[in-house]
Amino acid sequence: MWFKQLSIYPLNKENLPELETLVDKLVEAEFKPCMGLDWDSIGFASPVSFSPEMVFPAQNIWRIALKKEEKVLPAAVVRDILEEKINEIREAEGRNVGRKEKMELKETITDDLLPRAFTKSSKTEAMIDTQRGLLLINQANANRAEMLLTKLRDALGGLEAKLPRTQQSPGSLMTEWLLNGTAAGHFELDSDCELKGLGDAAPVVRISHQDLTAEEVVNLVKNGKVVTQLGLCWQDRVRFVLTQDFTLKRIQFLDMIQEEAAGQGDDMQSVTFASQILMAEALGDLLAELVHHLGGWLPE
Missing domain, CATH: 1.10.287 (Helix Hairpins)
Structure with missing residues (x-):
């Protein structure tokens, strides 16, 4: 229900399909199980367990899912x-x-x-935020995120989505924040980071559950290492690790948000509906502020 990782694709919100069109197109590209000599099969499937519908809408947030099935032959x-x-x-x-x-x-x-081979299946979920113009994929692996985007484009006959490129690189901003010993705005440094020296063969230093303002950590940056991953907390609502590729890992929606969602109803559909809205709003506001600190999106 709650996304654990995130790949982000800004969309042209002025040229998004209607909800009914999206549903129809995903039905046409629906998942079908592996048959005969097929090694794998991939297609869209229902994103929620309580409904067979191909899209689960919650106000302006549309949830979709791509399913993949693979044959396992040792x-x-x-x-x-x-x-x-x-x-x-x-x-x-x-x-x-x-x-x-x-x-x-x-x-x-x-x-x-x-x-006669066994099969294994996996599902990648995504949300289309039609108000903010964002495709949010619950996947930090670039290849798997791109697979969903490619299949969505194929199903729709095109989709104006771009990579999340900003004026300042995330690595530069994270290095700046760690060197200063503090993050900006509503962000706070958490307790995990990854640093790397210059050059392809440079060693990687991983720091976990430590005070990132400690002198020995800051000295790593002063000695030429750059931050490639940084643990952050936003508004005491979301904890996550930001990467230099502008993906989010190890996302945790803190108790305040989860309790708010749980209080919206007793049945699964009501809780999922509320969770989807709250999750998308939190991620959308978090990303908007983060992009602001990064100087805004690069123009095409």
Whole structure:
């Protein structure tokens, strides 16, 4: 229900689809299970457990989900069966099996096992904030976030989304805040950070559960290291780790927000509805202030 990580894509809010159009397009791109010789399958699915609808709207916040299913075929199983087949040929025909024939046997074995293989599935959720013009994906891994964005673009026939590029880089701002021993505005330094020296082979220093204003921590920055991840707290409402790529990790919505959501009703739908609004509002306001400290978005 509550996002734990975040990739951010600013949208052109003047050119977003209508809710009904989004629903129809996602139904057309709906997830279908892996069949036959397919290794995987990917498509949109219901983002909530209590409804089959492809979009869960809460005021101006639309939640969607991309589901992926993959076949699991352990290499050791294929290898063991292949070895048995090779031994059978040696004993029956008295000859060795060449590399090309081994590859053909391996492909045949794989094709035979694939329809009976186990599957594993995963789901990536996202929210479209139509008022602020943001696509918020519950994923900090760039490839997985981009997969959802790509599939959404494909389903809609296009979507004006861009990478979150700002006037000042997040790494520069985080380094500045750590060097000053304080963050700006409604942000406060938390107790975790990651620093790296210059150069590709430079060592990485990870600090956890420590006072980030301590002299030994600040000296790392003074000696040339830059901050690549920084733990922050915003308005005593959200804790998170900001990265140099402008993703958020280890997001925690603190008790104030969660209690407010829980007080909106007893059933799952009411709580999810309230949580979605409160979560999007908190993230939207947090990001707006953070972008302000970063000098604003870079123009296209």
